[in-house]
Amino acid sequence: MCRVLSVKHSSYYDWLGRNLSDQQIHRNQCELLVKVAHTQTKQCYGVDRLHAHLRAQGYDISQYMVRSIKEEYGIKCRLHKRFKVTTDSDHNKLVYPNVLDQKFDANRPNEVWVSDITYIWTAEGWLYLAGVKDLYTKELVGYAINKRMTADLVCRALNMAIKNKRPSKGLIVHSDRGSQYCSHAYHKIVKQHQFTGSMSAKGNCFDNAPIESFWGVLKNELVYHQDYKTRFTAINDIIRYIELYYNQTRIQKGLGYKSPRQVWFDYYRQAA
16 A cells, blocks of 8 residues: 655755756756747747847856757757749839948938838738838838739838838838839839838849848748648738737847847937
């Protein structure tokens, strides 16, 4: 007949850790932290960003420890995939000169916006996503999603950005030479708000590298790991990623390991 012993919780945990050194206990705690943080950051942070993420949460862990744990347990980032260009620049519509000219360093929010269209596959067919990205904060300030790639799509994305950020005249809005961005409706918005239009050279994807980079992040961290049955599911997933993760919490090395929203708040806090 088994006999149940009455043991205090504190005594039990003391017994568990009796033969473990303080160093080993710290290592075990760090292993748990790294594994949890890797999941929380969608399995996309390398050593540098994962270390910065944990330090920002107040945890005492070295970069060497993070690297060691990732190597020991085979914790790797999700694989990157290539994506194709969908720009149709074979038209005779009005184009803007390349004012931006690959000068991707902005001094303040709402100084330069870059925009583009990408595509997402679902079982119901293609979805097209137009985005507008701020070069200073790296925030996606406007976007629109639809099953058709039309001029209205890019106009809605730009109008959302204008409504959200209320930029001053003179803002540079850069895009490729796709027919949607060369439409009368899009040019009308640029002129109405006294923005400066800018467009990439024909066939040069490097002229619009910052927004192309965002498409790569979105697809590598989200889209390529999903099998969307409906457009509705894909739209909800993408909006959640943009609003709750990318803009709010995803830290970037180029932002000093801050999120776009943190950079935005820091700028206006200092300005005040």
